[in-house]
């Protein structure tokens with residue numbers, strides 16, 4: 001038992017031992033985390049990481065778990081959950097209603113609703129995106145209507161040396177499905193630049209349309225992590241998977257969705273190993289048939 005670390009975790013928040021990560025991922029799969037930690041104030045995380053590192057323990061930060069495949073063996077060390085915050089984690093910055101500081105733990109949905117109520121726009125692309133703001137920033141989440149980096153001006157972070165600081169966004173940080181931060185950066189929140197909408201109904205209508213469209217196109221009735229693969233340059237992953245004849249293909253409880261072939265769904269009994277083996281199978285088949293490498297968008301944690 002790492003007594004010093006455990007007393008630190010108790011001091012700074014709530015710690016659960018051997019917490020099944022299946023409870024914290026939208027795939028509903030994944031083995032236990034040694035120490036699942038929910039901090040009262042994430043500013044403590046520099047110190048907590050330091051203590052974990054001194055004990056030789058890995059340290060992982062997650063948000064809403066909607067882009068994660070966690071090994072059935074679980075994750076060693078400390079797993080920090082930065083999630084579960086509502087609108088209380090949102091502040092209007094200065095006198096400027098168009099700039100909002102949003103805590104990493106805030107749900108995207110709460111942020112969207114907050115902005116819609118103030119007739120702001122620019123964030124509508126977030127409609128229907130699961131998870132939290134921190135995960136959205138880390139992933140540079142988005143759709144063909146926009147990405148996080150389009151509206152993110154600055155981030156508040158704990159850097160690799162444990163210092164809390166702010167960092168302006170720069171072009172060099174922007175990439176498809178992932179902002180480039182120094183290794184070990186913990187995202188505490190972000191400053192978002194939105195615009196006043198010409199009419200308050202327009203963004204509300206647009207959000208409703210996007211949600212309807214996603215409900216029609218995505219297999220939301222099953223657990224998943226959304227699109228599994230990034231789109232390779234010049235290709236759509238769903239089409240490559242479809243044309244490789246993999247629509248509906250299944251390994252154990254993991255299945256290529258018939259509704260959207262870039263989704264792997266958990267039909268009820270999938271393990272992370274089933275999902276992982278299906279990911280590898282899709283990669284092999286697509287590579288064999290089309291010579292194109294599919295890179296997972298889903299992040300894998302633990303050992304596979």
Ligand SMILES: Cc1cc2nc3c(=O)[nH]c(=O)nc-3n(C[C@H](O)[C@H](O)[C@H](O)COP(=O)(O)OP(=O)(O)OC[C@H]3O[C@@H](n4cnc5c(N)ncnc54)[C@H](O)[C@@H]3O)c2cc1C
Nearest residue numbers: 063064065066067131132134135136138141142187225226
């Ligand atoms: C049904 C469905 C539909 C989806 N549709 C889309 C879509 O249209 N577009 C899209 O981009 N994504 C989509 N996703 C994927 C996912 O929702 C997004 O990537 C989301 O932004 C992840 O947020 P999260 O809070 O769940 O992050 P998590 O899944 O918990 O984490 C994702 C990554 O971010 C890191 N991370 C999380 N929080 C922090 C933090 N505070 N500091 C440092 N690192 C952190 C984690 O370590 C991990 O590497 C979809 C998922 C589902 C289930």
